[in-house]
Amino acid sequence: MSRSTELSLDFSLPGTEGDEISEYRLSDHTAGGAAVLVFYPFDFSPVCTAEICGFRDAEWLSFTENVDVLGISRDSCYAHKRFIEEYNLSFPLLSDTQGEVIEQFDVMYDEWDYHRDVPKRALVxxxxxxxxCYKWQTEDAYETPDMDELEQSVLSLLDGAAR
Structure with a gap:
């Protein structure tokens, strides 16, 4: 876990919540709260599917106001729409096809399973x-994050904002 206030970021990417493709700006999802960015290699891969469904099923996220979850991979919005539909996901998936945001957050594999410039499994x-306020990433794409650690970081961030 790391904490940094030196880097201030914003971005805009195409994405979907399952129906239409729209433009998603980070600042729209942090206004008055926090955003959890979930970087992952691929829609429909076994570990990614389990991880993304873990965010869908995380009750503490459903009942925590002012926290938006945004999934980010290099998959197209069309793949995201199908992924959302098949797994009934409740948050937007964004398409960073050029890898600019993935590179900006320094969460990119040079190569993984013969695919170049794939996002690492990471949370920001x-x-x-x-x-x-919090960053977790792994070199091992089969490793999944500690959801309890993420929950504590988000709740402490929101507690600090309420003061």
Whole structure:
């Protein structure tokens, strides 16, 4: 886990919540709260599917106001629409086909399973100012994050914002 207030970021990517493709701006999802960015290699891969469904099923996220989850991979919005539909996902998936946001957050494999420039499995929590408050990433794409650690970081961020 790391905490940094040195880097302030914003971005805009195409994405979907399953119906229409729209433009998603980070600042729209941090206004008055926080955003959890979930970087993952591929829609429909076994470990990614389990991880993304874990966010769907995380009750603490469903009942925590002012926290938006945004999934980010290099898959197209068309693949995302199908992934959302098949697994009944409750948050947007964004398409970083050029890898610019993935590179900006420094969460890119040079090569993984013969695919170049794939996003690492990573979590980033940003506050209302777009400062990175929490970052977890792994070199092992089969490793999954500690959801309890993420929950504690988000709740402490929101507790700090309420003061």
């Amino acid at each position: 929590t940003l506050d209302e100012s777009h400062d990175i």
